[in-house]
Amino acid sequence: MTASPASPLYRLLGYATPWRRRIQLASLCSILNKVFDLAPPLLIGAAVDIVVQREQSWFASIGVVSLDAQLLLLTILTILIWGLESAFEYAYKVMWRNLSQELQHATRMDAWKHLQELEMAYFERNHTGQIMAVLNDDVNQLERFLDGGANELIQVTTTVIVIGAIFFAASPLIAVLAMLPMPLVVYGAFRFQHRLAPLYADVRERVSQLSGRLANSLGGIATVKSYVAESFEVRQLETESNAYKTANAAAIRTSSAFVPVIRMVILMGFTATLFLGGKLTLDGHLDVGIYSVLVFLTQRLLWPLTGLAETVDLYQRAMASTKRIMDLLDTPIGIQSGGQPLNIHHGGGTIEFQKVRFEYLDGQRVLHDLDFTIAAGQTIGVVGATGSGKSTLVKLMLRFYDPSAGTIRVEGRDLREVQLKELRHAVGLVSQDVFLFGGTVRDNIAYGTFDATDEAIEAAARMAEAHEFISELAQGYDTMVGERGQRLSGGQRQRLSIARAILKNPPILILDEATSAVDNETEAAIQRSLERVAHDRTTVVIAHRLSTVRNADRILVLERGRLVEQGTHQALLDRDGVYAGLWKVQTGDRHAAGIQTSCMDRGD
């Protein structure tokens, strides 16, 4: 994921621009609630003032002389203030909570949408579990902060300002002494925040490592079991979990020190108010009512400031998470769609590779200057030893990656210039790694052709020779296939994936080892259906079993990323080169094939 130098808060505010008005309104409600919440000590002061000063009280000075009227006014003010405090409390809670829900939903959905657009190379660089941690844990941290933390920060600031103003109005001298520790508190909070930031960034990173390990291990649970590696997996997770615990311990040590330190600093202000205010009152320089207000208010200052630690803590966690979410959102899309429409019709679909070179991220050259043309409507076989680059060829045709050099054209257009969605709509891929989604048989066939009718789905299944086994399942087309299609056999899964490609009805069909996981009988069945399907489309068939491609119009033979031979099955046999060698191996003429295969293994 990429990183931006701007602060996470700044980036979050930029992201939250559409919610700005509502954030301002929620902030206003938080402020007003706090202002009314701080008023009761003033009411107590007024009550003391009334009973001590009687007709010389502050209320009397504004014209309410009768003691009964003063008490009545005090009662009305109290009801009003408490009523307003409650009303604003309700308003800010509803607003902040709804905002937090909307923002968490929006960030998750935006991150997910952005992820869908990212190229395959991104998913090779970042593990699934790590990406999931961003979409779950990090988004939840942000939600938690907005749920309560944002309001806390606003209210603490309001408290300091309001109480500061009252102190200054009551007695500038005491105000200065009481407020003296304030800069220390704020400085302390920022210092802590500064120290906590990298610690929480570390914690977030550990969470994603942990989640990565979990996803990886659960994904390979059958391998774990078959290799009796359960205790190895437990130890591995223990390492990650311990790292998470240790990272948290460092953060806990620092964040826990905050409250005691701040409390001692505040104590200085409180004792100054208590002592100096008391002395001034005894000497007759300060009214009893005002003294009681100041003592109560210093208390009101104390508690929110100790709570500031937790809020800073929450804030810091949220910012560490925000950074990761924003980094994901800002990751540039490596494979950008071109603007031109493709408009391939059935029977069309010429594919040209012109001096195509390719390397994956590790920089190892996998394809070397490939040059070939597949005419529209032809069936082309691609064969070659394991690792010779056959599947890579397919990934380039689908633009999962772009070539490092050279050009791939479909219908004469450079793939980089055509609309990506149109290109991928035009290509149907049946690969050796069949992926079924948790859902019904019907859902899986209709994946990608979401508006297909039941009749069309059944017709595709019949063509893929899948209808018969589907009909025998307990719920037919409504049978749940389980996670990744675990409840079906490999051959059944493969037939569903062929039905899926048939339903898509693309002008170009790519079969990457489509029959590799099935028995001979199933292969024959699949072969029959594929011949029917390939009839009016450009078809690329990648196969290890050469019998699968012997009827192809042309066969391309790859060796270590180079196109070493091409021609029809018969022409290649006559040539007696690499292909002929492979054919002999597969048809049982091992002796004759010995020389050829050893050449292939060496890559000569």
Ligand SMILES: Nc1ncnc2c1ncn2[C@@H]1O[C@H](COP(=O)(O)OP(=O)(O)OP(=O)(O)O)[C@@H](O)[C@H]1O
């Ligand atoms: N995502 C990747 N990152 C780095 N290298 C890769 C990646 N995928 C494949 N390779 C490498 O590219 C080379 C070609 O792989 P490719 O999958 O295209 O071969 P293949 O001919 O389809 O093999 P097979 O017949 O075994 O499926 C191999 O050396 C492989 O290690």
